[in-house]
Each structure stands twice: as C-alpha cells, then as structure tokens.
Amino acid sequence: MSGVDVIPADALQCIRKRLERVKAEHDARILLAVESGSRAWGFPSPDSDFDVRFIYVLPKRAYLGLEQPRDVIEQPIEGLYDINGWDLRKALNLLLKANPAIAEWLRSPIVYEEAPGFREEIEALLALIDERPAAQHHHLSTLRSAYTRQIQGQETVRLKKYFYCLRPAYALHWMWENADGQLPMVFSELRRGVREPADRAEEIDRLLSLKASTRDLGAGDPLPMLDSFLEATIAKAESLDLGHQKKPVPSVRAACESLLLRTLEEA
Known part of the structure; x- marks a missing residue:
C-alpha cells in the first residue's frame, strides 16, 4: 500500500488488525482504507490520532432483505485509533454531490488497503463532476x-x-x-x-x-x-458567489450505478 511507510510499525499493525476485525464482525469487503486526518494532511504531531476511513461493501444478500443495512460502520475510538467507514452506495451518492470528504479519501497519500482498480475507477467518476x-x-x-x-x-x-x-x-x-x-x-x-x-x-x-x-x-x-x-x-x-453544485449528468449517475452493481456481484 502507498504511503504507509510514514506510519509507525506498531500503529500500522494495530490499524490492520482493526480493519480485519471490521471484516470479520460485519462480513464486509473493504474496497479502500486510507488515513484522513492531520497525518494525511502533512502536519502530524507525535501523538496525532490515526483517522482511518474506509469504503466497504457487504455481501449481496445483505441488500436484498426487507430492511436495508446501515450504511456506516463505526468502531469505538480506542486510544489514538478512530476508524470508521461508509457503505459503497452511500459513498457513491455522496460522490455525485461532490462531497469533499470522498475527494479527500481518494487523494490521501496514505493507503492502508484497496481493492485492485477500485480507486482508479472511482477517481475517474469524480473527475466528471465539478467539485x-x-x-x-x-x-x-x-x-x-x-x-x-x-x-x-x-x-x-x-x-x-x-x-x-x-x-x-x-x-x-x-x-x-x-x-x-x-x-x-x-x-x-x-x-x-x-x-x-x-x-x-x-x-x-x-x-x-x-x-x-x-x-x-x-x-x-x-x-x-x-x-x-x-x-x-x-x-x-x-x-464571492461560490456557486451551487450542479446535478451530475445522467451518464455519470449511470456509471456510478454500474460500478455499484458490478461490485455487488463480486461481493
């Protein structure tokens, strides 16, 4: 993974253990996990928190019941470790609104885990939207x-x-x-x-x-x-007139839906 060499080895081990716990407890597949706070921004202190954020998908069967699953996974904060994530459907809907958090996650220089090709594909979708x-x-x-x-x-x-x-x-x-x-x-x-x-x-x-x-x-x-x-x-x-967020063109929404469906088929 990219950029993790700036993370102390013991902290990196703890983060990866917690991400594995997320997968086991929620039967989730993590598509992207990154650092999002001051460590990723480039001005950490020695005792800065580890603000780990991730995008995940559940098995397809989880979305087919009468009740939709929660669209966030929130882990209790443990010491310096603040780890939580968004379901892929939630992430894509926020991407369509050019949500700044999603853009930052995709551009984080510290990547703990990613599914092959996922970040490149979702970045290409974001590039079609005026952020x-x-x-x-x-x-x-x-x-x-x-x-x-x-x-x-x-x-x-x-x-x-x-x-x-x-x-x-x-x-x-x-x-x-x-x-x-x-x-x-x-x-x-x-x-x-x-x-x-x-x-x-x-x-x-x-x-x-x-x-x-x-x-x-x-x-x-x-x-x-x-x-x-x-x-x-x-x-x-x-x-200044900072402008209003434009609705994405139908083709971009369709591309997001295609990514969601293809990912669910793999789940």
Whole structure:
C-alpha cells in the first residue's frame, strides 16, 4: 500500500488488525482504507490520532432483505485509533454531490488497503463532476467555524488550531489561483499552488517544525499576521458567489450505478 511507510510499525499493525476485525464482525469487503486526518494532511504531531476511513461493501444478500443495512460502520475510538467507514452506495451518492470528504479519501497519500482498480475507477467518476462549488462552501464553513471558535478574540490561543484554519484557507486560495486541476489534499501541495509572502511562509514553517517535534504546541499569544490572513480569506470568500453544485449528468449517475452493481456481484 502507498504511503504507509510514514506510519509507525506498531500503529500500522494495530490499524490492520482493526480493519480485519471490521471484516470479520460485519462480513464486509473493504474496497479502500486510507488515513484522513492531520497525518494525511502533512502536519502530524507525535501523538496525532490515526483517522482511518474506509469504503466497504457487504455481501449481496445483505441488500436484498426487507430492511436495508446501515450504511456506516463505526468502531469505538480506542486510544489514538478512530476508524470508521461508509457503505459503497452511500459513498457513491455522496460522490455525485461532490462531497469533499470522498475527494479527500481518494487523494490521501496514505493507503492502508484497496481493492485492485477500485480507486482508479472511482477517481475517474469524480473527475466528471465539478467539485469546486461544494469544496469552496465546505472549506469556508470549516475555516469560519474553526477561526471564530478557537482563535478570534482569544487572549491566548492553542497554537495547533492555526493549522485547522490554515488548511481550509489555503484550499480556498488554491481554487482561486488555479483555474484547473484537482484540489490537493496535502497541505504542502496546497502551499506550492498559492502565492505566499515570505514572512507568512516563515511563520508557517516555524509552526510546522514545532508541531512535528512536540506532543502539544501549547497555548500562546495570537499570531496577528496569520489572523489577518485568515480574516481576509473569510471576508473574500463571503463576498464571492461560490456557486451551487450542479446535478451530475445522467451518464455519470449511470456509471456510478454500474460500478455499484458490478461490485455487488463480486461481493
């Protein structure tokens, strides 16, 4: 699997055991399992959680009864391990709405498990859908919520919270500055696609270095330069017409249904 070399061996073993437990307890076939949190975004701390997300399918007979099965599998959080997933039907319906979570799962650099060819096929479907309206609304909402709740007006700030504002802010700027292409998941790739003044880059690099080496950045004074950048980003996004998500053309829906049926036949 790709990218798992950045995961400590003991953690990787635990994750794979838990995924095997999911399969055994739910009679599920995992089509794709990835890391989705700060480790995949590229700014983990030594004690960051492992946010494992997966897409799965149940045996065909499970869908043919009078009651449809639940469309999520949620495992109890155990220590640093947060592992849960979506049924393929749910995932495809969200893909048709350009759900940003699905896009991030498909672009995660850390893949724990995947069925041969599955990710390539579902990525090809996502490429037929305009992701940007949904992504812009999502990242504006994420940025505004994180900034107003965790940073704005605070006398002291938990410094790691800046990363949960900077990533959606850079995602917005990346979409504004790049007319084409798929929105990257990894923070460093977002930064490369955005005009970044030297003083802001230096401040972010300093925080990244601290976050990578300490379990908790702790609290400190607000960072005015970053605050100004985040506030300006929110103001700009709120002033723009971010657009509305278009309904996918019938051929894309048909292709999703075809993928679902073919996968169920294999289940």
